[in-house]
Amino acid sequence: MTRKEFFARVGFGAATVLLPACIAGLATSCSSDDSNTGGSGSSTPTPTASSNFTVDTSTGPLATNGGFIVMKGIIIARTTTGTFLAVSSSCTHEGVTLGYDNSGNVFVCPRHNSQFTSTGTVISGPAPSNLKQYQTTLSGTTLTVIV
Ligand code: FES
Structure with missing residues (x-):
């Protein structure tokens, strides 16, 4: 040979x-399978909060304007001006965990780039429907997410 x-x-x-x-x-x-975690494309179902919960904003990503976290199926963001936002964290297209783009004050899906306003309204698809918005209250550095 x-x-x-x-x-x-x-x-x-x-x-x-x-x-x-x-x-x-x-x-x-x-497909909706994705091994990424924590706001970078995960589609693993996250338990959704069934009752109000609190977050300490004195440490971690929420201590800084522009930061965000995902907890109990909710993405909580701190805008560049210090306002707190909370919406459901799963993209309404295929359930991927969303991220927060603080420069545009929008929630963004890393999979197909759907975008949502700060209150969860779809700006661009393919996401077919809005996110659920949650109210928050701040007492000192303790943020309560009202479910
Ligand atoms: S999974 Fe979010 S846009 Fe497709």
Whole structure:
């Protein structure tokens, strides 16, 4: 067997093995499965709060204007002017966990880039419906999310 014949056979064999895997990967690239976590694309169902809960805003991402966290199925953001926002954290398209873009004051889906206003209204799809908005109250550095 010549070198050329060897590489021709190995190359063909690798293509035979890898092609179905590539096709399978393409077919599932738009599914809701995602191993990312915490606001970077996760679609793992997050338990939604069933009662009011509090968050300490003196530490962590909410201690800084523009920061955000996801807790109990709710994304809580602190705008660049210090106002707190709270909306459901799952994209209404495929359930992916949203992020917060403080420069535009919008909630953004990392999967297909749907965008929502600060109150959860869809700005651009494919998300088909609005997010649920939650009211918050601040006492000192304790933020209460009213469910
Ligand atoms: S999962 Fe498609 S836009 Fe959010």
